[in-house]
Amino acid sequence: MMDKWRLLQTGYLSAYTNMAIDRAVMLSHSKNSVPPTVRFYGWKPSAISIGYFQSLKDEVELDACNKLNIDYVRRITGGGAVFHENELTYSIVISESHPSIPKNILESYGRICGAIIKGLNNLGIESNYSPINDIISNGKKISGNAQTRKIKTVLQHGTVLTDVNVEKMFSVLKVPTEKIKDKLISNVKERVTSIKHILGEEPTFNEIAYSMKKGFEEEFNISLVDGELTKEEIELTKKFENECFSTYDWNHRK
Amino acid sequence: MRTKSVYKIPKGKILKISLDYNEKTNIINDLNISGDFFAYPEESIELIENELKNTVMENDIIFKKIESIVNNYKIQFIGLDLEGITKGIMMCKK
Numbered sequence: 001m002m003d004k005w006r007l008l009q010t011g012y013l014s015a016y017t018n019m020a021i022d023r024a025v026m027l028s029h030s031k032n033s034v035p036p037t038v039r040f041y042g043w044k045p046s047a048i049s050i051g052y053f054q055s056l057k058d059e060v061e062l063d064a065c066n067k068l069n070i071d072y073v074r075r076i077t078g079g080g081a082v083f084h085e086n087e088l089t090y091s092i093v094i095s096e097s098h099p100s101i102p103k104n105i106l107e108s109y110g111r112i113c114g115a116i117i118k119g120l121n122n123l124g125i126e127s128n129y130s131p132i133n134d135i136i137s138n139g140k141k142i143s144g145n146a147q148t149r150k151i152k153t154v155l156q157h158g159t160v161l162t163d164v165n166v167e168k169m170f171s172v173l174k175v176p177t178e179k180i181k182d183k184l185i186s187n188v189k190e191r192v193t194s195i196k197h198i199l200g201e202e203p204t205f206n207e208i209a210y211s212m213k214k215g216f217e218e219e220f221n222i223s224l225v226d227g228e229l230t231k232e233e234i235e236l237t238k239k240f241e242n243e244c245f246s247t248y249d250w251n252h253r254k
Numbered sequence: 255m256r257t258k259s260v261y262k263i264p265k266g267k268i269l270k271i272s273l274d275y276n277e278k279t280n281i282i283n284d285l286n287i288s289g290d291f292f293a294y295p296e297e298s299i300e301l302i303e304n305e306l307k308n309t310v311m312e313n314d315i316i317f318k319k320i321e322s323i324v325n326n327y328k329i330q331f332i333g334l335d336l337e338g339i340t341k342g343i344m345m346c347k348k
Contacts, residue, residue, distance in 0.1 A: 052296050055288045058270065078332075080267075080290035105294060105332060132267075132292070132333050149294055254288050 005036040005220075006227035007213060012044035015071035016245040017237065018089070019049070021229065022155055023076055023244075024236035025093045030151040033232060036094040038216050038224055040209040043084040047071035048172060051079040051146065055254040064172050074251050077146035077157065079133060081173055086163035086194070088208045090116065092216070096152045100220050109133055109147055111219070112156045116143055119215025120160070123208065125198050133158075140193035160212065161194040162202055259345035267291040267333030271342040280311045285343070291334035298329040302339070311347050316340045 010021060018041055028034045046068075050059050052075055059081040060072050092112055094101055102108045113129040120127045120135070120142065127137040135143035135158075145158030166188050175181045196202040203211075213224050229237065244250050256274045263269055267290045274284040285303045293299050305323050309315060317340040323329070324336060 051290050053288050053293070053299055054290060055270065055286075058288065076296070078290070078292035078296065105292075105330060147292070148296060150296075254286065 003036075003220075003222045004225050005038060005216075005222050006034060007224040008037060008039040008041075008227060008229065009209060010039060010041045010229075012042040014045070015043060015047035015049060015073035015084070016241045018043060018047075019073050019075060019245045020237045020240035021233070022091045022093070022157055023240045024229070024233045025091070026153050026155045027151065027236055028230065028233045029093045029095065030153040034227075034230060036098065036222075037092070037227075038213075039091045039093075040212060041089050041091075042087070042205060043071070043089070045069050045071055046083070046085040047073060048081055048083050049073050049075045050081045052076055052148075053078055053254065054081060056252050059174055061172050061174055068172065070172055072251065073245050074253065075146065075157075076150075077148045077155065079144070079146035082144060082159060083169040083172060084159065085165065085168070086196075086202075087159045087161050088205060088212065089157060089159050090212060091155060091157035093153060093155050096149055096154050098154075101154055105147065105149070106131060108154065109145060109156070112147070113143070113145060113158075115216040115219035116145075116158065116160060116212065117215070118218045119208075119212035120195075122211035122214050123195060123199065123203060125195065137193055137198060140191055142193050142195070142198075160208065161192065162205075162208065163196040164189075164192055164194045166192070255348065257346040257348060259342050261338060261342040261345060263291070263334055263338040266335065266338065269334060269338055269342045271339075271346055273343065273346050275311055275346070277348075280347070282306055282309050282311055282343075287339065287342075289334070292332040293334065294330040294332075295327075298323075298327055301327065306343070311343065313340060313344055316343050 110129045130136045133145045147156040259271045261269045269289040272286040
């Protein structure tokens, strides 16, 4: 019989809440309280997430973020700074020992990215995994991904770009010098693509989420069943939001 | 003396080192390793930062010390490597 995993569709939430939910689900799954879980979500207000090892002040124009009402948060996963605006974000939480998850970390990136690639294919977009942590379509990045492994559990989250506003992105992300800003903007425009750019139109968030759901089901040969956060996960989310992701100490720790 | 380096790991990610060292003794007082790489477990970078305090800034000494930490704690890097961290640190030496 086909395995049933949980699907969470939590809509648009703040950066702190989004990162807190991913961590709460990870902890909850590690205690066997919930099945493997896939979540689709968005960010309101728009936000920047930085990698666990990045320096906030090195990567983010904090004054510009405050002026434009853009949140910023440190992730528990490594990788680079991401401006979350026009995108669908996914996360998957699953045991490290699950037979579908390769022990080798890089191989497991490829396997999970396989679900996103199938999801994009369902939208009519051909793409492939580009190690270390990207998915590319026609040579251009359409998805960035980041994974952590703790408490014998894998959390991978990533973006699927629906549209890109490179100028806005570089108004809130730090660039080495103003002098090369224009060059960086044109470089990124050449290296990054989006669903809207490829299809000529932007499907709705729900249409993209449906395609991605099918992508996960096809890749892992499972059935994703709509679910909700448990009471324990809601409590954990509040705790992680208040004690970690919204705090100065966490976000400015590097 | 506080210095910084930025080093793109070949086929990897960006590594940024900020460190404070004694110019006379070449001993590291303080060290901060940042960047868009991945390290498993994540806490290992903090461990390396702490273990390298009071270490002499010489290529072989730094490399062997990091190598020993990585082996002892079974640390895995993605987009980062021993040579890269050592190089990033040595680039801070003026």
